[in-house]
Amino acid sequence: MEHELKNFIKKCDLAIKQEDFDTLMNYYTEDAILVVKPGMIARGREDIKKAFIAIAKYFNNSLVPTQGEMIILEAGDTALVISQTLLDADKNNNEYSMDRKATYVFKKNSQGEWLCAIDNSYGTELIDK
Amino acid sequence: MEHELKNFIKKCDLAIKQEDFDTLMNYYTEDAILVVKPGMIARGREDIKKAFIAIAKYFNNSLVPTQGEMIILEAGDTALVISQTLLDADKNNNEYSMDRKATYVFKKNSQGEWLCAIDNSYGTELIDK
Numbered sequence: 534m535e536h537e538l539k540n541f542i543k544k545c546d547l548a549i550k551q552e553d554f555d556t557l558m559n560y561y562t563e564d565a566i567l568v569v570k571p572g573m574i575a576r577g578r579e580d581i582k583k584a585f586i587a588i589a590k591y592f593n594n595s596l597v598p599t600q601g602e603m604i605i606l607e608a609g610d611t612a613l614v615i616s617q618t619l620l621d622a623d624k625n626n627n628e629y630s631m632d633r634k635a636t637y638v639f640k641k642n643s644q645g646e647w648l649c650a651i652d653n654s655y656g657t658e659l660i661d662k
Numbered sequence: 663m664e665h666e667l668k669n670f671i672k673k674c675d676l677a678i679k680q681e682d683f684d685t686l687m688n689y690y691t692e693d694a695i696l697v698v699k700p701g702m703i704a705r706g707r708e709d710i711k712k713a714f715i716a717i718a719k720y721f722n723n724s725l726v727p728t729q730g731e732m733i734i735l736e737a738g739d740t741a742l743v744i745s746q747t748l749l750d751a752d753k754n755n756n757e758y759s760m761d762r763k764a765t766y767v768f769k770k771n772s773q774g775e776w777l778c779a780i781d782n783s784y785g786t787e788l789i790d791k
Binding site: 562563565574576604608612613616638657659 | 693694695703731732736737738740741745764765767769779782785788789
């Protein structure tokens with residue numbers, strides 16, 4: 534059986550592909566952060582939603598994220614997911630790779646549901662930039 | 663002023679250098695995990711302490727960890743730290759680099775103290791191994 538976080542991330546990727554950002558925001562904690570690009574961080578659902586709208590537009594509304602190899606490091610109500618994140622779009626981002634080694638942190642809420650707290654698709658490359 | 667997590671990690675590194683593993687265990691959550699090496703995980707303070715004792719012995723009781731460039735991604739009571747972790751010892755580990763891009767996840771407890779929940783010095787390299 535696949536880990537519930539693997540399925541959860543699939544739902545996130547589908548929401549991004551479908552540009553259903555209201556649904557997507559339900560998958561983030563209230564005070565979540567998204568690394569938009571190295572040095573630029575969106576804080577909280579409202580800002581993260583705006584960032585996703587801008588990212589979608591940047592990629593000509595054709596962005597499709599999928600995950601390759603994935604390692605889930607779970608410690609109680611907290612999990613670090615290391616994942617090969619593949620971005621496909623009709624426009625390439627020349628500045629940053631479309632094949633990333635991402636780091637995502639998830640927290641389980643009081644209802645036992647995982648939510649994304651830290652969304653950093655750049656992984657450890659942040660310290661190279 | 664330095665981020666409190668930067669100072670916290672310095673205290674962890676000092677405890678490792680001094681092989682004061684009882685103090686070190688106070689810096690981990692009860693259900694913390696340590697990636698000992700790719701594919702090998704220690705769970706909980708007791709196992710993590712045993713792993714640190716074995717690691718210290720492996721490095722001839724000469725291991726000194728320090729941190730280089732560090733990025734702290736803080737989201738409420740959760741933080742992901744991306745850090746260049748340098749390991750110095752009188753014996754090198756030939757299998758894994760002594761200059762790593764580590765990923766550490768911290769949680770703030772009800773007293774407002776940060777504790778390490780996920781200790782993965784291998785960073786995103788886990789998906790290459």
